[in-house]
Amino acid sequence: MRLTVIGCTGSFPGPVSPASCYMLTATDFAGRTWRIIMDMGNGSLGMLQRHIDLSDIDAILISHLHPDHCIDLSGMHVAVKWDPRGWPKGRIPLYGPAAINEYLSATHGLDPDPGMSTEFEYHTWTEGEPVQIGPFRVEPFRVVHPSKDPYALRITCNDREGHTVFSYSGDTDLCEGLVKAARGADLFLCEAAYQEGRDDALRGIHLTGKRAGEAATEAGVRNLLLTHLPVWNDPDIARAEARSAFSGPVGVAEMAASYRIYPRPTEAHPVTSTLNVVEVLDPPLNTAIALPKPELEELD
Ligand SMILES: [Zn+2]
Ligand SMILES: [Zn+2]
Secondary structure, X not given: OEEEEEEOEOOXXXXXXXXXXEEEEEEOOOOOEEEEEEOOOOOHHHHHOOOOOHHHOOEEEOOOOOHHHHOOHHHXXXXXXXXXXXXXXXXXXXXXXXXXXXHHHHXXXXXXXXXXXXXXXXXXOOOOOOEEEOOEEEEEEEOOOXXXXXXXXXXXXXXXXXXXXXXXXXXXXXXXXXXXXXXXXXXXXXXXXXXXXXXXXXXXXOOEHXXXXXXXXXXXXXXXXXXXXXXXXXXXXXXXXXXXXXXXXXXXXXXXXXXXXXXXXXXXXXXXXXXXXXXXXXXXXXXXXXXXXXXXXXXX
């Protein structure tokens, strides 16, 4: 299984990254490559097209209904509905909180019936009810965050490389659901929007790097990758906080980085020193899309 960071800036886009959006890819035993998108925050739809054709998306998973995690679905709807060449596939399976249809319809002033159900095949998360998407088994866990129906996601993958467990916190403070979602994960992608000593009065909303580390330790994860740092956070502080509470490898997510998540060590894939099951790769950029060079003209 491979994780590619499409966007990772917390709460709103920053100058070097869109808001939250991640892609998981895996190739099943029949040789078919599956691509699922987790969250689609502000600015991510554009960046996503540097990696894949939008029609290659197999499913979209939404952790909760805050704009920095889902607002670019409003543009995705346009891409599907109004492509003059015709959208080459059926509706995109979209998994999310119960109110997602109403939320997305409101972004375009649409009546929820049919809303965007002509472009998205809606599925609602139910805690304890996993869904299977190709080689990915996705299980939602309720977390603590001031949004209706927020979830962390636990994703297990059986593919040609073996059995791997990935966990994504969504947005949350420390809670039982987060630890359950992360239990024994090979890679735990966890938010760290707050900072110790600065945001101590704010509870029930986000994690600090230290609290992310505590969750990682309690859940017994192998690798911790911090994410959702807003523009005013210093990644070195978040990393140091996490290391004070978690003894395993800690990284901070970077836009366009791609991480291969290995199963538990074998002879073929021994433990390495940095993020020990995770290999940082060049992003699988979509070479069909060349960025135009600006041509500047003299103006009268
Ligand atoms: Zn957020
Ligand atoms: Zn949020």
